[in-house]
Amino acid sequence: MRAPACLGAAAFLLALVATRAPGQGDVEGFDPDKVERVPGGLTEEPWKEDEASFPPLPRPDDLFEFEVPESPFRHFLDLRSLSLGKDEVMRYTVVLVAGHARNILYEGLRCAKREFKPIGYATGTGGFRRRSGARWRSLAQSIAPTERFRLVLWDRYLCDETGNWMTVKEVLARLRDS
Numbered sequence: 001m002r003a004p005a006c007l008g009a010a011a012f013l014l015a016l017v018a019t020r021a022p023g024q025g026d027v028e029g030f031d032p033d034k035v036e037r038v039p040g041g042l043t044e045e046p047w048k049e050d051e052a053s054f055p056p057l058p059r060p061d062d063l064f065e066f067e068v069p070e071s072p073f074r075h076f077l078d079l080r081s082l083s084l085g086k087d088e089v090m091r092y093t094v095v096l097v098a099g100h101a102r103n104i105l106y107e108g109l110r111c112a113k114r115e116f117k118p119i120g121y122a123t124g125t126g127g128f129r130r131r132s133g134a135r136w137r138s139l140a141q142s143i144a145p146t147e148r149f150r151l152v153l154w155d156r157y158l159c160d161e162t163g164n165w166m167t168v169k170e171v172l173a174r175l176r177d178s
Helices: 003-017 149-158 168-177
Strands: 035-038 040-042 061-065 074-084 091-098 103-110 115-122
Touching: 061 103, 061 149, 074 149, 074 168, 091 149, 103 149
Parallel strands: none
Antiparallel strands: 035 040, 061 074, 074 091, 091 103, 103 115
16 A cells, blocks of 8 residues: 555655746746846846866765655755855755665756756765766656655755745755754
């Protein structure tokens, strides 16, 4: 009887991603990828992704544990790794633990577009390795129990109630208050 519960949870998370609007009163035809924030207004510029450099590997004292329903892993967000680029991508390191196994992932999250990009990974003390062929993917593809952590980070911690980015300071305050 576990399958109906999993399907129900997956449907709920998919509906959450599909229905949470990036903002009220969106203008039809408006593409946030073509807008750049500049002093005094907005200009039409194509979105350009910043080059991501890897943070140091996480230290135990910098990890914030968060819960992901029905996941076989324990999940930790490395608070020291949080960064918001000029491209409005929140970059973070997440540690997934199952028994003695540890996977360390460095990713980017575009709140308004509901997309993530796996940038790199590490399994031990050797540092991060860049993911080859990494591309932006929809959060709707993260409904499997082992990948739901991205939806939780988007919904509860890294993006605001309207689906837009928050500053690192705002994220840290939200985590402290949770």
